[in-house]
Amino acid sequence: MPTPLLETPLAGWHVAHGGRMVGFAGWTMPVQYASIVDEHLATRQAAGMFDVSHMGRLAITGPAAIGWLESLLTRHVADLAPGQVRYTLVTSDEGPTSLAILDDALVARDADAADGTPRLALVVNASNRDRVVAWLTSRLPAAGVSLVDQTRGTAMIAVQGPLAVGIVTGLCPAAHAARIAALGNYRATTATVAGRSAAVSRTGYTGEDGLELVVAAADAVPVWEAIHVAGAGHGLRACGLGARDTLRLEAGMPLYGHELVAASDPFAIGLGFAVNLTATDGSPRNFPGAVALRDLQATPARLVRVGLLFDGKRAAREGSVATRPGDATAIVGGVTSGSYCPTLGAAAAMALVDRDAAAAGTRLDVLIRDSATPARVTPLPLHRRPATRS
Protein backbone atom coordinates (compact mmCIF):
# COMPACT_ATOMS: atom_id res chain seq x y z
CA MET A 1 0.00 0.00 0.00
CA PRO A 2 1.44 3.40 -0.89
CA THR A 3 2.34 5.63 2.02
CA PRO A 4 -0.17 8.49 2.33
CA LEU A 5 1.26 11.87 1.37
CA LEU A 6 2.06 14.27 4.21
CA GLU A 7 0.17 17.54 4.36
CA THR A 8 1.65 20.86 5.41
CA PRO A 9 -0.47 23.05 7.72
CA LEU A 10 -1.33 25.07 4.58
CA ALA A 11 -2.58 22.17 2.45
CA GLY A 12 -6.22 23.06 3.02
CA TRP A 13 -5.59 26.67 2.01
CA HIS A 14 -3.91 25.54 -1.20
CA VAL A 15 -6.82 23.30 -2.19
CA ALA A 16 -9.37 26.00 -1.32
CA HIS A 17 -7.50 28.46 -3.54
CA GLY A 18 -7.24 26.28 -6.62
CA GLY A 19 -3.80 24.80 -5.95
CA ARG A 20 -3.09 21.85 -8.22
CA MET A 21 -1.76 19.36 -5.72
CA VAL A 22 0.93 16.87 -6.67
CA GLY A 23 3.04 14.44 -4.73
CA PHE A 24 6.53 15.74 -4.08
CA ALA A 25 9.09 14.04 -1.85
CA GLY A 26 6.31 12.41 0.16
CA TRP A 27 4.20 15.57 0.54
CA THR A 28 1.13 16.82 -1.26
CA MET A 29 2.12 20.26 -2.53
CA PRO A 30 0.72 22.82 -4.98
CA VAL A 31 2.61 22.79 -8.27
CA GLN A 32 0.69 25.90 -9.34
CA TYR A 33 -2.55 27.75 -8.61
CA ALA A 34 -3.28 29.04 -12.11
CA SER A 35 -0.31 29.92 -14.31
CA ILE A 36 3.31 29.11 -13.53
CA VAL A 37 4.35 31.95 -15.84
CA ASP A 38 2.20 34.49 -13.96
CA GLU A 39 3.45 33.26 -10.59
CA HIS A 40 7.06 33.39 -11.76
CA LEU A 41 6.75 36.91 -13.17
CA ALA A 42 4.91 38.17 -10.08
CA THR A 43 7.90 37.04 -7.99
CA ARG A 44 10.37 38.81 -10.28
CA GLN A 45 8.31 42.01 -10.54
CA ALA A 46 6.55 42.26 -7.18
CA ALA A 47 6.41 39.31 -4.78
CA GLY A 48 5.56 35.64 -4.60
CA MET A 49 4.80 33.55 -1.53
CA PHE A 50 5.61 29.87 -1.31
CA ASP A 51 4.69 27.15 1.16
CA VAL A 52 8.03 25.44 1.75
CA SER A 53 6.91 23.62 4.89
CA HIS A 54 7.93 20.33 3.28
CA MET A 55 11.58 21.29 3.78
CA GLY A 56 13.08 19.59 6.83
CA ARG A 57 13.70 21.79 9.88
CA LEU A 58 16.06 20.37 12.47
CA ALA A 59 16.83 22.08 15.77
CA ILE A 60 20.30 21.36 17.14
CA THR A 61 20.98 22.68 20.60
CA GLY A 62 23.24 22.05 23.57
CA PRO A 63 26.60 23.13 24.94
CA ALA A 64 28.43 20.92 22.39
CA ALA A 65 26.18 21.75 19.41
CA ILE A 66 28.58 24.11 17.63
CA GLY A 67 31.59 21.84 17.89
CA TRP A 68 29.55 18.86 16.81
CA LEU A 69 28.23 20.55 13.66
CA GLU A 70 31.72 21.93 12.95
CA SER A 71 32.92 18.31 12.95
CA LEU A 72 30.19 17.18 10.52
CA LEU A 73 29.41 19.91 7.99
CA THR A 74 31.54 20.98 5.02
CA ARG A 75 31.11 24.62 5.99
CA HIS A 76 32.61 26.44 8.95
CA VAL A 77 30.18 26.51 11.85
CA ALA A 78 32.49 27.47 14.71
CA ASP A 79 32.69 31.10 13.65
CA LEU A 80 28.97 31.55 12.95
CA ALA A 81 27.65 34.56 14.84
CA PRO A 82 24.16 34.40 16.32
CA GLY A 83 21.81 35.43 13.52
CA GLN A 84 24.05 34.17 10.74
CA VAL A 85 23.11 31.59 8.08
CA ARG A 86 25.34 29.61 5.72
CA TYR A 87 24.84 27.23 2.82
CA THR A 88 26.53 23.91 3.49
CA LEU A 89 26.74 20.35 2.28
CA VAL A 90 26.03 17.37 4.50
CA THR A 91 28.50 14.60 3.70
CA SER A 92 29.23 11.12 4.94
CA ASP A 93 32.45 9.15 4.51
CA GLU A 94 30.63 5.96 3.62
CA GLY A 95 30.66 4.24 0.25
CA PRO A 96 33.40 3.23 -2.20
CA THR A 97 34.87 6.73 -2.56
CA SER A 98 34.63 7.51 1.16
CA LEU A 99 32.38 10.41 0.22
CA ALA A 100 28.66 10.73 -0.27
CA ILE A 101 26.90 14.07 -0.42
CA LEU A 102 23.73 13.43 1.54
CA ASP A 103 22.19 16.85 1.02
CA ASP A 104 22.70 20.56 0.70
CA ALA A 105 21.33 22.60 3.55
CA LEU A 106 21.23 25.91 5.32
CA VAL A 107 22.79 26.01 8.77
CA ALA A 108 21.74 28.90 10.97
CA ARG A 109 22.85 29.96 14.41
CA ASP A 110 19.96 31.45 16.33
CA ALA A 111 20.35 33.68 19.35
CA ASP A 112 21.67 31.70 22.29
CA ALA A 113 19.19 30.47 24.88
CA ALA A 114 18.79 32.60 28.02
CA ASP A 115 21.32 30.40 29.84
CA GLY A 116 23.86 30.84 27.04
CA THR A 117 23.28 27.46 25.39
CA PRO A 118 23.91 27.62 21.63
CA ARG A 119 20.92 26.96 19.39
CA LEU A 120 21.34 26.09 15.73
CA ALA A 121 19.05 25.00 12.95
CA LEU A 122 19.46 23.03 9.75
CA VAL A 123 17.04 23.31 6.84
CA VAL A 124 17.33 20.26 4.60
CA ASN A 125 15.57 19.02 1.48
CA ALA A 126 12.31 17.15 1.95
CA SER A 127 13.61 14.32 -0.21
CA ASN A 128 16.65 13.85 2.03
CA ARG A 129 15.21 14.57 5.45
CA ASP A 130 14.93 10.98 6.62
CA ARG A 131 18.45 10.00 5.70
CA VAL A 132 20.00 13.22 6.98
CA VAL A 133 18.23 12.78 10.31
CA ALA A 134 19.35 9.14 10.44
CA TRP A 135 22.93 10.08 9.60
CA LEU A 136 23.12 12.90 12.12
CA THR A 137 21.46 10.78 14.80
CA SER A 138 24.06 8.06 14.24
CA ARG A 139 26.79 10.61 14.95
CA LEU A 140 25.27 12.17 18.06
CA PRO A 141 27.56 12.22 21.07
CA ALA A 142 26.41 10.66 24.35
CA ALA A 143 25.77 14.08 25.83
CA GLY A 144 25.88 17.77 25.01
CA VAL A 145 23.84 17.86 21.80
CA SER A 146 20.12 17.56 21.24
CA LEU A 147 18.70 17.00 17.75
CA VAL A 148 14.96 17.52 17.25
CA ASP A 149 13.16 17.25 13.91
CA GLN A 150 10.67 20.14 14.08
CA THR A 151 9.37 19.76 10.54
CA ARG A 152 5.85 18.63 11.47
CA GLY A 153 5.35 21.08 14.30
CA THR A 154 6.22 24.14 12.26
CA ALA A 155 5.56 25.69 8.88
CA MET A 156 7.91 27.57 6.56
CA ILE A 157 6.79 30.37 4.27
CA ALA A 158 9.06 31.99 1.68
CA VAL A 159 8.15 35.52 0.56
CA GLN A 160 10.32 36.51 -2.37
CA GLY A 161 10.62 39.40 -4.78
CA PRO A 162 11.48 43.09 -4.79
CA LEU A 163 8.44 44.00 -2.67
CA ALA A 164 8.62 40.98 -0.32
CA VAL A 165 10.45 42.61 2.59
CA GLY A 166 8.15 45.63 2.56
CA ILE A 167 5.03 43.49 2.54
CA VAL A 168 6.18 41.37 5.50
CA THR A 169 7.54 44.26 7.56
CA GLY A 170 4.21 46.03 7.11
CA LEU A 171 2.75 43.30 9.34
CA CYS A 172 5.29 43.74 12.16
CA PRO A 173 5.66 46.11 15.11
CA ALA A 174 7.89 49.02 14.12
CA ALA A 175 10.98 47.83 15.98
CA HIS A 176 10.69 44.35 14.48
CA ALA A 177 10.08 45.76 11.02
CA ALA A 178 13.25 47.83 11.31
CA ARG A 179 15.21 44.77 12.43
CA ILE A 180 14.00 42.73 9.46
CA ALA A 181 14.60 45.55 6.99
CA ALA A 182 18.18 45.86 8.28
CA LEU A 183 18.94 42.16 7.85
CA GLY A 184 21.79 41.44 5.48
CA ASN A 185 21.62 38.49 3.13
CA TYR A 186 21.96 35.19 4.99
CA ARG A 187 21.12 36.86 8.29
CA ALA A 188 18.25 35.90 10.56
CA THR A 189 16.28 37.26 13.47
CA THR A 190 13.05 36.68 15.29
CA ALA A 191 10.02 38.92 14.99
CA THR A 192 6.31 39.15 15.51
CA VAL A 193 4.64 38.87 12.10
CA ALA A 194 0.88 39.33 11.95
CA GLY A 195 0.80 38.91 15.70
CA ARG A 196 2.64 35.57 15.72
CA SER A 197 6.20 34.63 16.58
CA ALA A 198 8.37 33.91 13.58
CA ALA A 199 11.99 33.11 12.84
CA VAL A 200 12.80 35.34 9.87
CA SER A 201 15.81 34.98 7.58
CA ARG A 202 16.89 36.91 4.51
CA THR A 203 17.27 33.81 2.39
CA GLY A 204 15.51 32.20 -0.52
CA TYR A 205 15.64 30.05 -3.59
CA THR A 206 14.47 32.40 -6.34
CA GLY A 207 17.36 34.79 -6.98
CA GLU A 208 15.27 37.63 -5.57
CA ASP A 209 15.51 39.57 -2.37
CA GLY A 210 13.17 38.10 0.19
CA LEU A 211 12.52 36.36 3.45
CA GLU A 212 11.83 32.90 4.77
CA LEU A 213 9.64 32.61 7.87
CA VAL A 214 9.32 29.68 10.23
CA VAL A 215 6.23 29.72 12.43
CA ALA A 216 4.40 27.24 14.64
CA ALA A 217 2.13 24.94 12.62
CA ALA A 218 -0.94 26.44 14.30
CA ASP A 219 0.12 29.93 13.17
CA ALA A 220 0.75 28.98 9.55
CA VAL A 221 -2.66 29.82 8.09
CA PRO A 222 -3.14 33.18 9.86
CA VAL A 223 0.39 34.34 8.97
CA TRP A 224 0.05 33.12 5.38
CA GLU A 225 -3.34 34.78 4.97
CA ALA A 226 -2.14 38.06 6.47
CA ILE A 227 0.76 38.20 4.00
CA HIS A 228 -1.50 37.16 1.13
CA VAL A 229 -3.99 39.91 1.93
CA ALA A 230 -1.33 42.56 2.60
CA GLY A 231 0.46 41.73 -0.67
CA ALA A 232 -2.57 41.50 -2.93
CA GLY A 233 -2.59 45.22 -3.70
CA HIS A 234 1.14 45.07 -4.51
CA GLY A 235 0.89 42.25 -7.05
CA LEU A 236 1.91 39.44 -4.70
CA ARG A 237 0.79 35.98 -5.75
CA ALA A 238 0.78 32.62 -4.05
CA CYS A 239 3.18 30.43 -6.04
CA GLY A 240 3.57 26.69 -6.37
CA LEU A 241 6.55 24.42 -6.79
CA GLY A 242 6.45 24.94 -10.56
CA ALA A 243 7.39 28.61 -10.30
CA ARG A 244 9.85 27.82 -7.51
CA ASP A 245 11.64 25.50 -9.95
CA THR A 246 11.74 27.94 -12.89
CA LEU A 247 12.87 30.76 -10.59
CA ARG A 248 15.74 28.77 -9.10
CA LEU A 249 16.72 27.55 -12.58
CA GLU A 250 17.04 31.13 -13.84
CA ALA A 251 18.94 31.98 -10.64
CA GLY A 252 21.41 29.15 -11.36
CA MET A 253 20.73 27.45 -8.05
CA PRO A 254 21.36 23.71 -7.86
CA LEU A 255 18.62 21.29 -6.85
CA TYR A 256 19.58 18.12 -5.02
CA GLY A 257 18.91 15.11 -7.21
CA HIS A 258 19.55 17.11 -10.38
CA GLU A 259 22.65 19.35 -10.43
CA LEU A 260 23.85 17.90 -7.12
CA VAL A 261 23.84 14.18 -6.34
CA ALA A 262 25.58 11.92 -3.84
CA ALA A 263 28.59 11.42 -6.13
CA SER A 264 28.95 15.04 -7.28
CA ASP A 265 32.26 16.89 -7.26
CA PRO A 266 31.24 20.16 -5.55
CA PHE A 267 34.18 22.01 -7.09
CA ALA A 268 32.96 21.14 -10.62
CA ILE A 269 29.42 22.39 -10.04
CA GLY A 270 30.19 25.76 -8.53
CA LEU A 271 29.79 24.66 -4.90
CA GLY A 272 33.44 24.85 -3.90
CA PHE A 273 32.56 27.84 -1.75
CA ALA A 274 30.55 25.51 0.49
CA VAL A 275 33.54 23.25 1.21
CA ASN A 276 35.90 24.64 3.84
CA LEU A 277 38.82 22.21 3.98
CA THR A 278 40.86 24.39 6.32
CA ALA A 279 39.76 25.48 9.78
CA THR A 280 39.80 29.16 10.64
CA ASP A 281 43.04 28.54 12.60
CA GLY A 282 44.68 27.09 9.46
CA SER A 283 44.56 23.45 10.49
CA PRO A 284 43.02 20.85 8.15
CA ARG A 285 39.38 20.05 8.90
CA ASN A 286 38.37 16.41 9.06
CA PHE A 287 34.59 16.30 8.64
CA PRO A 288 33.31 13.08 7.00
CA GLY A 289 34.46 12.98 3.40
CA ALA A 290 37.11 15.70 3.83
CA VAL A 291 39.91 13.44 2.61
CA ALA A 292 38.08 12.58 -0.59
CA LEU A 293 37.10 16.22 -1.09
CA ARG A 294 40.78 17.27 -0.85
CA ASP A 295 41.53 14.85 -3.68
CA LEU A 296 38.65 16.23 -5.75
CA GLN A 297 39.85 19.78 -5.21
CA ALA A 298 43.33 18.82 -6.42
CA THR A 299 42.03 17.09 -9.56
CA PRO A 300 39.88 19.24 -11.85
CA ALA A 301 36.82 17.30 -12.95
CA ARG A 302 36.08 16.57 -16.58
CA LEU A 303 32.50 17.84 -16.38
CA VAL A 304 31.53 21.26 -15.10
CA ARG A 305 28.16 22.93 -14.53
CA VAL A 306 27.08 25.57 -17.07
CA GLY A 307 23.98 27.38 -18.22
CA LEU A 308 22.49 26.75 -21.66
CA LEU A 309 20.29 29.23 -23.47
CA PHE A 310 18.08 28.32 -26.41
CA ASP A 311 16.67 30.58 -29.11
CA GLY A 312 13.18 29.12 -28.90
CA LYS A 313 10.79 28.06 -26.20
CA ARG A 314 11.06 24.29 -26.59
CA ALA A 315 12.75 23.06 -23.45
CA ALA A 316 15.46 20.51 -22.94
CA ARG A 317 14.66 18.38 -19.91
CA GLU A 318 16.81 16.46 -17.47
CA GLY A 319 18.75 13.78 -19.34
CA SER A 320 18.80 15.54 -22.71
CA VAL A 321 22.20 14.95 -24.33
CA ALA A 322 24.44 17.84 -25.44
CA THR A 323 26.72 17.41 -28.44
CA ARG A 324 29.03 19.43 -30.62
CA PRO A 325 27.01 21.27 -33.29
CA GLY A 326 26.02 19.07 -36.18
CA ASP A 327 27.70 15.95 -34.79
CA ALA A 328 25.31 13.78 -32.80
CA THR A 329 28.15 11.40 -31.92
CA ALA A 330 30.30 14.11 -30.27
CA ILE A 331 28.60 14.01 -26.88
CA VAL A 332 29.95 16.62 -24.47
CA GLY A 333 27.47 16.33 -21.62
CA GLY A 334 23.88 16.33 -20.48
CA VAL A 335 21.14 18.53 -19.11
CA THR A 336 20.41 18.38 -15.35
CA SER A 337 17.41 20.78 -15.32
CA GLY A 338 15.62 22.57 -18.12
CA SER A 339 12.47 24.53 -18.74
CA TYR A 340 10.95 27.45 -20.52
CA CYS A 341 12.12 30.41 -18.42
CA PRO A 342 9.50 33.15 -18.16
CA THR A 343 11.87 36.05 -17.37
CA LEU A 344 14.16 35.09 -20.25
CA GLY A 345 11.25 34.44 -22.61
CA ALA A 346 13.09 31.40 -23.91
CA ALA A 347 14.04 27.90 -22.88
CA ALA A 348 17.14 27.48 -20.75
CA ALA A 349 18.86 24.72 -18.88
CA MET A 350 21.65 23.80 -16.55
CA ALA A 351 23.97 21.11 -17.78
CA LEU A 352 27.15 19.26 -16.96
CA VAL A 353 29.52 19.51 -19.94
CA ASP A 354 33.15 18.77 -20.74
CA ARG A 355 35.48 21.48 -19.52
CA ASP A 356 36.57 22.26 -23.11
CA ALA A 357 32.96 22.83 -24.13
CA ALA A 358 32.15 25.00 -21.14
CA ALA A 359 33.38 28.42 -22.24
CA ALA A 360 30.67 31.09 -22.44
CA GLY A 361 29.38 31.39 -25.98
CA THR A 362 30.25 27.82 -26.99
CA ARG A 363 27.68 26.52 -29.48
CA LEU A 364 26.20 23.13 -28.73
CA ASP A 365 23.31 21.00 -29.94
CA VAL A 366 20.93 19.54 -27.37
CA LEU A 367 18.87 16.53 -28.37
CA ILE A 368 15.29 17.30 -27.44
CA ARG A 369 13.20 14.27 -28.27
CA ASP A 370 15.66 13.33 -31.07
CA SER A 371 15.68 16.82 -32.51
CA ALA A 372 19.08 18.56 -32.42
CA THR A 373 18.32 21.98 -30.96
CA PRO A 374 21.00 24.71 -31.00
CA ALA A 375 22.01 26.20 -27.67
CA ARG A 376 24.84 28.34 -26.42
CA VAL A 377 26.74 28.08 -23.18
CA THR A 378 25.82 30.98 -20.89
CA PRO A 379 27.31 31.96 -17.54
CA LEU A 380 25.23 31.23 -14.43
CA PRO A 381 23.04 32.72 -13.15
CA LEU A 382 20.91 32.99 -16.26
CA HIS A 383 19.08 35.87 -14.60
CA ARG A 384 20.47 38.29 -12.06
CA ARG A 385 18.28 40.72 -10.18
CA PRO A 386 19.10 44.43 -10.31
CA ALA A 387 21.86 45.21 -7.82
CA THR A 388 19.95 47.79 -5.80
CA ARG A 389 17.08 46.87 -3.55
CA SER A 390 13.84 48.67 -4.08
Next chain:
Amino acid sequence: MAALKFAKTHEWIRLEDDGLATVGISAYAVEALTDLVFMQLPEVGRQVKAGESIGEIESVKAVSDFYAPVSGQVVAVNGVLPNELETLGKDPYGAGWLVKLRPSDTGELAPLLDTTAYDALVKSQPH
Protein backbone atom coordinates in the same frame (compact mmCIF):
# COMPACT_ATOMS: atom_id res chain seq x y z
CA MET B 1 -21.46 19.60 -39.93
CA ALA B 2 -21.28 16.63 -37.61
CA ALA B 3 -21.05 16.80 -33.84
CA LEU B 4 -17.75 16.65 -31.98
CA LYS B 5 -16.44 13.30 -30.81
CA PHE B 6 -13.67 12.91 -28.25
CA ALA B 7 -10.83 10.51 -27.57
CA LYS B 8 -10.07 9.55 -23.99
CA THR B 9 -6.69 11.21 -24.55
CA HIS B 10 -8.54 14.55 -24.89
CA GLU B 11 -8.43 15.11 -28.65
CA TRP B 12 -11.63 16.14 -30.40
CA ILE B 13 -12.54 15.20 -33.98
CA ARG B 14 -15.28 16.48 -36.28
CA LEU B 15 -16.23 14.94 -39.60
CA GLU B 16 -16.72 17.78 -42.07
CA ASP B 17 -19.06 17.92 -45.08
CA ASP B 18 -16.10 17.48 -47.46
CA GLY B 19 -15.24 14.12 -45.89
CA LEU B 20 -12.18 15.40 -44.07
CA ALA B 21 -11.92 15.24 -40.28
CA THR B 22 -10.72 18.20 -38.23
CA VAL B 23 -8.78 17.34 -35.05
CA GLY B 24 -7.99 19.49 -32.03
CA ILE B 25 -7.54 19.20 -28.31
CA SER B 26 -10.31 19.79 -25.81
CA ALA B 27 -10.82 22.92 -23.75
CA TYR B 28 -10.35 20.77 -20.65
CA ALA B 29 -6.93 19.59 -21.88
CA VAL B 30 -5.82 23.13 -22.75
CA GLU B 31 -6.89 24.31 -19.30
CA ALA B 32 -5.15 21.39 -17.60
CA LEU B 33 -1.89 21.97 -19.46
CA THR B 34 -1.72 25.77 -18.86
CA ASP B 35 1.31 27.89 -19.78
CA LEU B 36 1.72 26.44 -23.28
CA VAL B 37 5.09 27.27 -24.82
CA PHE B 38 5.69 24.94 -27.74
CA MET B 39 3.84 22.76 -30.21
CA GLN B 40 5.04 20.40 -32.89
CA LEU B 41 2.60 19.42 -35.64
CA PRO B 42 2.93 16.43 -37.99
CA GLU B 43 4.05 16.72 -41.61
CA VAL B 44 1.37 17.04 -44.23
CA GLY B 45 1.03 13.80 -46.18
CA ARG B 46 1.90 11.53 -43.28
CA GLN B 47 -0.13 8.34 -42.90
CA VAL B 48 -1.19 7.85 -39.30
CA LYS B 49 -2.91 5.09 -37.36
CA ALA B 50 -5.57 5.65 -34.72
CA GLY B 51 -3.88 6.15 -31.35
CA GLU B 52 -0.52 7.09 -32.90
CA SER B 53 1.28 10.18 -31.59
CA ILE B 54 1.08 12.89 -34.23
CA GLY B 55 2.71 15.73 -32.36
CA GLU B 56 3.58 17.22 -29.04
CA ILE B 57 2.46 20.11 -26.95
CA GLU B 58 4.65 21.48 -24.23
CA SER B 59 3.77 23.53 -21.18
CA VAL B 60 6.26 25.06 -18.76
CA LYS B 61 5.96 21.95 -16.64
CA ALA B 62 5.76 19.04 -19.06
CA VAL B 63 5.62 17.71 -22.60
CA SER B 64 2.50 15.87 -23.77
CA ASP B 65 1.85 13.94 -26.97
CA PHE B 66 -1.34 14.25 -28.89
CA TYR B 67 -2.75 11.35 -30.81
CA ALA B 68 -4.65 10.66 -34.01
CA PRO B 69 -8.23 9.77 -32.99
CA VAL B 70 -8.66 7.82 -36.24
CA SER B 71 -6.41 6.41 -38.97
CA GLY B 72 -5.83 8.32 -42.17
CA GLN B 73 -3.63 10.80 -43.94
CA VAL B 74 -2.68 14.25 -42.68
CA VAL B 75 -3.89 16.65 -45.39
CA ALA B 76 -3.43 19.99 -43.58
CA VAL B 77 -2.01 21.41 -40.38
CA ASN B 78 -2.78 24.68 -38.61
CA GLY B 79 0.62 26.18 -39.36
CA VAL B 80 0.06 29.50 -37.56
CA LEU B 81 -0.92 27.81 -34.30
CA PRO B 82 2.60 27.10 -32.93
CA ASN B 83 3.28 30.84 -33.00
CA GLU B 84 -0.12 31.74 -31.56
CA LEU B 85 -0.65 29.15 -28.87
CA GLU B 86 -3.04 31.45 -27.00
CA THR B 87 -5.56 30.65 -29.77
CA LEU B 88 -5.85 27.17 -28.23
CA GLY B 89 -7.26 28.66 -25.06
CA LYS B 90 -9.48 31.19 -26.79
CA ASP B 91 -11.05 28.97 -29.43
CA PRO B 92 -10.09 25.31 -28.96
CA TYR B 93 -12.92 23.99 -31.18
CA GLY B 94 -12.52 26.58 -33.96
CA ALA B 95 -9.39 28.56 -34.79
CA GLY B 96 -7.39 26.32 -32.43
CA TRP B 97 -7.71 23.23 -34.65
CA LEU B 98 -4.51 21.20 -35.10
CA VAL B 99 -4.74 18.98 -38.18
CA LYS B 100 -7.11 17.83 -40.89
CA LEU B 101 -7.13 14.11 -41.66
CA ARG B 102 -8.56 12.15 -44.56
CA PRO B 103 -9.95 9.21 -42.56
CA SER B 104 -9.29 5.78 -44.02
CA ASP B 105 -12.29 4.35 -42.18
CA THR B 106 -14.94 6.67 -40.76
CA GLY B 107 -16.20 3.68 -38.79
CA GLU B 108 -13.35 4.39 -36.36
CA LEU B 109 -15.28 7.43 -35.16
CA ALA B 110 -18.11 5.32 -33.78
CA PRO B 111 -16.43 4.16 -30.54
CA LEU B 112 -15.21 7.67 -29.68
CA LEU B 113 -16.98 9.57 -26.89
CA ASP B 114 -19.80 11.99 -27.55
CA THR B 115 -19.88 15.31 -25.71
CA THR B 116 -21.96 13.95 -22.84
CA ALA B 117 -19.68 10.96 -22.28
CA TYR B 118 -16.56 13.12 -22.54
CA ASP B 119 -17.92 15.64 -20.02
CA ALA B 120 -18.55 12.76 -17.64
CA LEU B 121 -14.97 11.55 -18.13
CA VAL B 122 -13.60 15.02 -17.39
CA LYS B 123 -15.75 15.38 -14.27
CA SER B 124 -14.26 12.15 -12.94
CA GLN B 125 -10.72 13.58 -13.23
CA PRO B 126 -8.95 14.84 -10.10
CA HIS B 127 -9.32 18.56 -10.86
